[in-house]
Amino acid sequence: xxxxxxxxxxxxxxxxxxxxxxxxxxxxxxxxxxxxxxxxxxxxxxxxxxxxxxxxxxxxxxxxxxxxxxxxxxxxxxxxxxxxxxxxxxxxxxxxxxxxxxxxxxxxxxxxxxxxxxxxxxxxxxxxxxxxxxxxxxxxxxxxxxxxxxxxxxxxxxxxxxx
Numbered sequence: 001x002x003x004x005x006x007x008x009x010x011x012x013x014x015x016x017x018x019x020x021x022x023x024x025x026x027x028x029x030x031x032x033x034x035x036x037x038x039x040x041x042x043x044x045x046x047x048x049x050x051x052x053x054x055x056x057x058x059x060x061x062x063x064x065x066x067x068x069x070x071x072x073x074x075x076x077x078x079x080x081x082x083x084x085x086x087x088x089x090x091x092x093x094x095x096x097x098x099x100x101x102x103x104x105x106x107x108x109x110x111x112x113x114x115x116x117x118x119x120x121x122x123x124x125x126x127x128x129x130x131x132x133x134x135x136x137x138x139x140x141x142x143x144x145x146x147x148x149x150x151x152x153x154x155x156x157x158x159x160x161x162x163x
Contacts, residue, residue, distance in 0.1 A: 033106045033143045034096050036150040044157050045089040045114050047073055056144055056151035069159055089114035090123055104145040111138050
C-alpha cells in the first residue's frame with residue numbers, strides 16, 4: 001500500500017515540476033528591451049548578420065546597413081592581412097541599465113568589456129592565462145516598440161548607412 005502512495009506522490013511532484021518548467025520557459029521567452037539590447041550588442045560585436053533582426057524599420061529601409069557594415073569590417077580585416085574572425089569580439093561582462101523609459105521608447109546604457117574571439121576556446125584560454133586585452137564598451141542604445149516588438153533605432157554603436 002505504501003508503494004502505491006509513494007508512486008502517486010512522485011507522479012504528482014513530477015507533473016507539477018513539468019508544468020512549472022513550461023511556465024518558466026514561457027516567461028523567459030518574453031521580449032524585453034534589456035534582452036534586445038544585449039542580443040543586438042552581442043551580435044554587433046561578434047559581426048553576426050543576425051543583428052539585422054533587432055533593428056527598427058527606419059534603419060532596415062535605408063538599405064543594407066548591416067551588410068555595408070560587415071563588408072567594411074571584411075575590407076578592414078583583409079587590409080590588415082587577417083580573416084574577419086580576428087575582428088570578432090565577445091562580451092566577458094555586460095551591464096545594461098535603463099536611462100529613460102516611456103511606454104514605446106527606451107534608452108539603455110550598455111557597459112562592459114569584450115575580448116577578441118577568433119575561437120571561443122582561444123578566448124577562454126587567453127582569459128585564464130592573462131593573454132590579450134579587454135576592450136571596454138560604454139554605449140547608449142535607443143529602443144522603440146514597433147508592432148509590439150522592441151527594436152534598436154538611431155545610430156546604434158555607430159552603425160549607419162554608408163554615404
